[in-house]
Amino acid sequence: MKNKIEKQKGKRRWNNLYFLGLVIILYLFLFFFSFENAHKSLKASGNILIKLIPVFFLVIFLTGLLNYFLKPKAISKYIGKDSGVRGWILSVLAGIISHGPIYAWYPLLKELRKQGMRQSLVAVFLYNRAIKIPFLPVLIYYFGLAFAVILLSFTIIASLIEGKIIDMLEN
């Protein structure tokens, strides 16, 4: 299982570089085709990037804090422990504070399922991963605070609805 994750990680890293390489090749073509347009495109990209850099630093800082204060293994201890109201609340919270790539969580969730965690709570957990605290500055930067707050509130409500639906389908 671990090997599989490592493999996927490696694959992902290469995919990341492939994409950038592809874009650079596109640029090279454009440079031959129309130097002016390529130059303009680079300038436009630079403008977007410069505005983003301070936000990126905030993201790195927040992720660092989250890494420092939370251990993923410890989070998993508290999700799905009981299926009452508290189980739902804990699943929502765990989904929100969990971080890292999604595939890192699948094996852990499988383990928890074996220990009796309900499917609906797995769904609630996965849905709330949509809320990324470290990325909030980027969301607010582009869409405004009001939008971010409303979207995240509805995301939490939707996660509970999804859990209920999964529950109903299961029975």
Added chain:
Amino acid sequence: MISSFQDVSWRRLRKIVRDLSQAQKGNRENLINSFYKSFKSFGASLPVLIGVVLLLGLFRVNVSPQIISSIFSGEFFRDVITGSLIGSISAGSAITSYIIGAELLREGVSLFAVTAFLVAWVTVGIIQFPAEAAILGKKFAFRRNLVSFILAILVSLATVALMMMIR
């Protein structure tokens, strides 16, 4: 509902917090390590982010708004479903989706469609589907993704409607 909270005494809550946190006194190494890890993981996604930004620059200069409006027609429901579909088949860091979403807004795509796109990006994973199905079960993965797809549309409708009411 209240009774189920009563057994969470303060002592237990404190224990949970302590259990979750590795921030103990004098644990300086951990702090440095945490930030190093966050720096590294951000660095790993940086090629994609830079690629996306470069692509957007390319789009801004070379792709006319007509091409975008040929995908997003301006027709309300079709656009929302299109947004949700594109979000579903895309994968990657949520930051990428925010950057692309903002660009779509700039090009005149409706906030409804963009919101559906943002939500589907993080809740529906067609690319991760094989992994999810293999580990958590095919039936579960299928149901979860299907319900998430529909909910992405509903969340978008609710969010933007509320935004409009506030303004």
